[in-house]
Amino acid sequence: MRTTKRIVAGASAVVLAGTLGACSAGDGVPTLTWYINPDDGGQAEIAASCTEAADGAYRIETSLLPRDAASQREQLARRLAASDRSLDIMSLDPPFIPELAEPGFLAPVPDELQDTDGIVEGAVQSASWNGELVTVPFWANTQLLWYRKSVAEAAGLDMTQPVTWDQIMQAAEDQNKQLGVQGALAESLTVWINALVASGGGKILEDPEAKPDEMQLGLESDAGKKAAEIIGRIGSSNLGGPGLPTADENASMNLFQGDNGSFMVNWPFVYPAMQGAAPEVVEDLGWAVYPRVDAGTPAAPPVGGINLGVGAYSEHTDLAWQAVKCIVSPENQARYFVTNGNPPSNLAAYDDAEVNEKFPMASTIAESLQLGAPRPQTPYYNEISIGLQRTWHPPNAVTPDTTPQTSTDFILAVLRGERLL
Amino acid sequence: MRADKEPGAKPKKRRSDRARAEARLGWMLAGPAFGIMLLVTLYPIVQALWDSLFSLRLTAPDDREFIWFRNYQVILGDPAFWQSMGVTLFITVVTVLLELIIGFGFALVMHRAIKKLRGFARTAILVPYGIITVVSAFAFFYAFDINSGGYVNSWLSWIPGFDENLNWFAYQGTSLTVIILSEVWKTTPFISLLLLSGLAQVPGDLEEAAKVDGATGWEVLRRVILPNMKAAIMVAVLFRTLEAFRIFDNIFIMTAGANDTEALSLLAYNTSIGRLEIGLGSAISVLLFLSVLIIAGIFIKGFKVDLSAGRNS
Secondary structure (H helix, E strand, O other), X not given: OHHXXXXXXXXXXXXXXXXXXXXXXXXXXXXXXXXXXXXXXXXXXXXXXXXXHHOOOOEEEEEEOOOOHXXXXXXXXXXXXXXXXXXXXXXXXXXXXXXXXXXXXXXXXXXXXXXXXXXXXXXXXHOEEOOEEOOEEEEXXXXXXXXXXXXXXXXXXXXXXXXXXXXXXXXXXXXXXXXXOOXXXXXXXXXXXXXXXXXXXXOOEOOOOOOHHHOOEOOOOHHHHHHXXXXXXXXXXXXOOOOHHXXXXXXXXXXXXXXXXXXXXXXXXXHHHHHHXXXXXXXOEEEEEOOEOOOOXXXXXXXXXXXEEEEOOOOOHHHHHHHHHHHOOHHHHXXXXXHHOOOEOEHHHHHOHHHHHHOOOHHHHHHHHHHOEOOOOOOOHHHHHHHHHHHOOOXXXXXXXXXXXXXXXXHHHHHOOOXXX | OHHHHOOXXXXXXXXXXXXXXHHHHHHHHHHHHHHHHHHHXXXXXXXXXXXXXXXXXXOOHHHOEEOOOHHHHHHHOOHHHHHHHHHHHHHHHHHHHHHHHHHHHHHHHHHHOOHHHHHHHHHHHHHHHHOOHHHXXXXXXXHHOHHHOOOHHXXXXXXXXXXXXXXXXXXXXXXXXXXXXXXXXXHHHHHHHHHHHHHHHOOHHHHHHHHHXXXXXXXXXXXXXXXXXXXXXXXXXXXXXXXXXXXXXXXXHHOOOOOOOOOHHHHHHHHHHHOOXXXXXXXXXXXXXXXXXXXXXXXXXXXXHHHHHHHHO
């Protein structure tokens, strides 16, 4: 009985403290809500330091969005469509930005934040819509080619020079090893397809700004066919391992860490993760820019990351943009990289000594970001992405003769509203 | 109040006043609940019906257009819808059949278990039903998923010809097997609970009479027990069929619809929540709702026949 009473009293105290905490917001300082994607606490830290730097001009509170990008988009789109005034600052996944910008859900970026000098090209492209910056790049992600030095050496590959997909497939095949790629029916598959098509000199979407019924896809091209050939070969030759049809980024990393690991394309989060899980692999670990499709054309590594937008219905858009300016400062980006492993979009942050000490591949990441090919920037990205996933999955069923055409027909029918997705 | 006490007032009218007051009180007490029920059940259905007549995308509010029944035309003419319908019906039929057989076995165990063990047997059998579907879906996913160290393959490695590298979630057949397995594991207790109540209603003297007449155990089951619990079986099958037809959690967690495992409810979810296509998604939801109504209608009609047949015998 006594214990129960104590528990009740304790719970009441916690609730009361929470309520009082909420009441203390009534000190006249405007509170900005920053909807953040889950991370290791870095955004909350930046929110606290920017609140302090604002010196009473505003206070930033963070609110957590769901874990995966698609669910983040769903929640933000639903709230914005309902004119939610609490959406002051939003951490946005780049491919979904045009969809939110087109109906006017995002407040215009002020002139002082339009300057994109020193920001990596991929991030600027992904933050824009209709040739105009509609969000501000915060951190920019890119995939690298991670490899086991021993495997590359045994295959006689000079990893200081650009390598092609054919070369790494051959190297893995010759040594009975497996490649870490993402073949699951998920956004990661679209990322892979886009990088392959772009590196082959093609485009998934010819004119991203076209109306849905006028859109033209570029999959039925040499680049599209070559992309299908690579995915189909990895899928049907067991090069991606038995887990390939359900492999996401974590599964690829686990495969790479295992006995059959050789090469892997993945985001930089794998570096700190492997340091903890498989230090012996880190000793044998090398990294390079994403593989090329043709030896003669440059690679087009996937780019991702997070850009910051301000909700059009926010009551404090001016203050929100001031806060955004503080959040994306090169110092904050460098600190975020060091503490959370998310690479900066501002090149100046790569000069930070701590960044280079903690991430020896920082310069490769910066180089990769400059080469990066964003996914198609269109309000109908979701349809295109899911349409690609549906038709390029499972990887062992992908063939250059049929997949690009089936995919094109299906996606265009979906865009015209004639097919379900 | 004073008017009631007037001597000239007719008793009949007074009663009517009282009846009216009681009716008013009744409405005041039940009205809010009635209103809320209307609001939470009828309103969304009507709203979905209305929305399904529009081409409406949440992120393109200005392009909203009234298109009559074109959404239904697109859905009913799309192989993806029929594929989902096929998968949903397959899962429904297989799970309900398996659950009925296993559930009846469990019900017999619970019914016949000696008194000392009865409590334990009932608790043990009912445990899975107490677990939230999403949780059991995750448990099955991690048990079978080879990318996150699923252990089932190593358990089954003794079976000749079994490939230890089998990726259960890479093919339609194996994915559906795991989905059905998890569904059966989770909800068999529900069916067995309903069947247990049916078993308890079978008159013991009928069974004894049959045995005295020389009937074997199988004959007693077929001729005496099963016919006497027909109503309980029908209720169990109806409830489970309706529930199985709306399957969502297991598929969402395990395959997210990959390898043609997308059930109708997942298709509705992906269209209205994932794609934000409110019009098209509402139309799928309406079709799902109609399917459930049809199933319920068929069963209720079946009920009537069975119930009267039971009475006649």
